[in-house]
Amino acid sequence: MAKRPRRSPQDKEPESGRKSVAGRYLYFSVFLSGGSILVMEIAAGRVLAPHFGNTLYTWTSMIGIILAALSLGYSIGGRLADRNPSTKLFFMLMLGGAGLVALVPALRGILLPTMEESLSLQSGPVFAGLLLFAAPGCVLATLTPFAVKLAARGEGSLGAVTGNLFTWSTVGSILGTFATGFVFIPFFGLNGIFLTTAGALVLTALFGLYLYGDLASLFSKRNARASTFLGVFVLATMGTGAAWLGVIPGVDKNTIWVRENMYHMIRVFERAEAGGVRVREMFLDHQPEGAMVLGDDRKFFYEYTRFLELGPLFVPHMKRAIFIGGGAFTMPKALHLMKPEVSIEVAELDAEVVDAGSRFFRLGKFPKLENLVGDGRRILRSSKEKYDFIVGDAYRGLRNIPPHLVTREFFEEARERLAPGGAFMLNLIGYRAGAGGAIYASVYRTMNEVFPEIFIYSTDPANPYTAQNILIFAFRDADPGRFRRVSEAMRRDQKFAFAARARVSPPGARLYGPVLTDDYNPVEYLIERGL
Template sequence: MRADWFDEPTLAVLVSGVASMGLEILAGRMIAPEFGSSIYTWGSIIGVFLTALSLGYARGGRRAQTVASVTSLRTLLLWSTVYVAFLIFAGDFLIRQTATLPIPARFGSLVPVTLLFGPPTYLLGFISPYAAELSRTESTGAASGRVYALGTIGSIVGAFGTTFLLIPAFSIEVIGLIFGGMTLVTAAALAFPSPSNREVIRVLLVTALLLGAVLAPPFGVAMAGETVYETQTAHQQLRVADQDGVRTLYLDGVSHSAMDLEDPDRHVFTYTRYFHLPFLYTDSVDDVENVLFIGGGGFTGPKIFAQKYDVNVDVVEIDPGVVQAARDYFDLETGPDLSVHTMDGRQYLRETDTEYDLIVLDAYKRDTVPFHLTTTEFFDLTTQRLSADGVLLANIISAPSGSGSAFFRAEYRTMETVFPTVTAFRTAQPGVVQNVEIVATKQSSSLSTAELRERAATRPIGYELDDAIDRQVESVRTTDVPVLRDDDAPVDSLLDPMVGQRYVIETGERTTTA
């Protein structure tokens, strides 16, 4: 490589590319716990970053001829570091506060993304036109080509490095520190070999600000319980916390599983007890031999099924970080009766040749089932893997009626196109966002409430289900919702009415002796 091809300005370009794309990937992880990771969230992130960069390019291009200098590059990098320190210190607080603004749900994430990531991205956009102006290359085309190439290389490094190396290994604060430190060190490097006292003081002040943002207690964030373990997995933010004798698994800030530390066999969340409802839809409990759970979480259901029934349980969990947390903190032990497969649930169904008597769909990210596990094509696949008398139970988060029920009613209608019999059970009071359990069978006739009660009273299930039977959703209006298909599954828009509504999880249970 020619000695004049890489100089101080192009170093700044390379680093700005790494930082801007890395921050874009990081934005998705910061925003997801409050706003989800829907297409609206990622569309907002991509749109804000492109807008900020474009404005920076345009403004920087107009100023480059008169203002561009190595000193101005240092200033831009230092101010970018200041903004990174701000998002580390106050990012969670600002995100939570903006979530309460009266903005249509699909546009909600635009505000925090713009406030937190717009300014540093805008400043980083100045660097490329400044660097082109300062280039030692004689040709304007050659200078532009070099800047574009290095900026793109930096973006590639930032995208792959953040996705595959940083997020699986470090917390958001540490990743922010890495990017802030990168721009800070680059700014300091541009001052060598003879920095002025003023430049040294500026670098030291920004260094103190960045370290202070990382070391300071979280601003305005109150976490429930005592944190036992916390990490960023490849898929989500994971936290395990203990409170009042109960250990809870939080994924992207939402509780997904809970375990009573003194009585691990107790169903802390009411909806997990409803996983036993399918035993009322088979000829007998003994008819269930092979069970598949799609989604593991804290493995409450799979563990109890393997311990209490004479069944073989397979669990498909896409996130290896969740599986490891379940082993370390939720007493998960695999063996002949309980196997774990770390992969996507739909992919597993395509590849397995096992016939199941019961499939429990318990996979959701934050508050929604991944769309490819909601469609007719997916449910067609489940029927192929179910035995002739097999039962499917789908656990979804929605309201069973009212303004937040669109997703539930669309899912119900979709399942009706595949299964002859579909029945739904709410787990909390009507009209609120909650876990709704949908039971589908291949049988052409449905069971009456009296028949369900009789079977619940006489079968050795071990958990009382009368309250679940009482909460059967008697009628579901589906005429105004779509059938979900792979090529047309508007899950995000169906979930919009739920935004801002409180998600209710009932706790406590009544158990019986098997």
């Protein structure tokens, strides 16, 4: 009998090389699944923020939901792998996870506007996060323990394989976290991020099925029904996600510009008001930030902006001012028109808000306004200037009050930057009585520990139980004659009649509201009491 020729090492290379690639591909797959879960988690915060605020509750909910999804997914994945340790099931799970990720844009557009109306600041992020992100997070989490079962060659290698696979999954999560926060959200739309993530998972799964020789078996008689269902599901969800690519909740026929970035969703609206007046308005997430009457930069659209006229009255020799928060730049422009000799700086966190101001709110027509992009507190702390007038206008509505801008330490820093005779004006939206008055009471008591004299005005002085703009003027120095001089000036000039009627008392001693510090700062809890 003739001997069969022995295969040379060169003859075995294609087969061994294919196995080597297949082995590494499992590591790549868990790397991608780990990255996809964190891409989804970081982007989720921006998805929920326009509806429930960019608050501690939003991020706490998302972190908790994703951790719960991971825990459940790890448990399910391990059990599935023990029952059926096949690469075919592994990549079918990846396809299912991809389909669920692709559904997020549609669920976002359909569910969140309704949930915003019916759920609170606390419950909204929990239920919305569960509906949108728990299922895809759980399914994708099954892949890492499943891959451990596939890759382990015996008990002797189980520890090393487990450690290596979870390391690659975690490395993917780290990369997904930083890539989403620093690259994807600043440069791509949220719906595009979810759809691209889903597409990457689909391509990875399909190539994995081909690489392991499982692609043909999907169409066997035994697997035809499950494969057909999964294929239809993935195609349908990818198609649905693609249909929602250009759809952003809250955008209507009056929207002339919209951007989603790492800070918020910026929307610019233009509409006709009574009397033929056209108004252009900026929203950050769900909150209107400012408006401009087209053709008249001196006309105030929102009532609270009129209280800016008190600035020159309180500080008649004003030379330098700074605004913390730009919004639609209505108030910085108004102050410039009132006092063109004053040097005005605007500290705005978001460069795209500044860009919107230039493009849609005539900011370019006011070259004396110096725009400083960055966190207002950091800019104020690092400034070498002394300001006669500081305006805190970064407190975005009832739901978005930056905690670090209402603490005793912040107000101490602001007072330190005031020149002798200077004043700090804070624009807060809230209630003045009832459970909702807690945030107002806290901010007032915190400021009262720092500033020796405070005047308070309201856009709705007769109704303390309704949400309103509360304008708090705090002074660097005590002046026993200030109130008399200001009152006389208001009586002489009718343009201040609105302010004379709008002064209100400080919060009563029985109204709950703790002093806020950098160490103790339950801002979201205080806000929630009024919602």
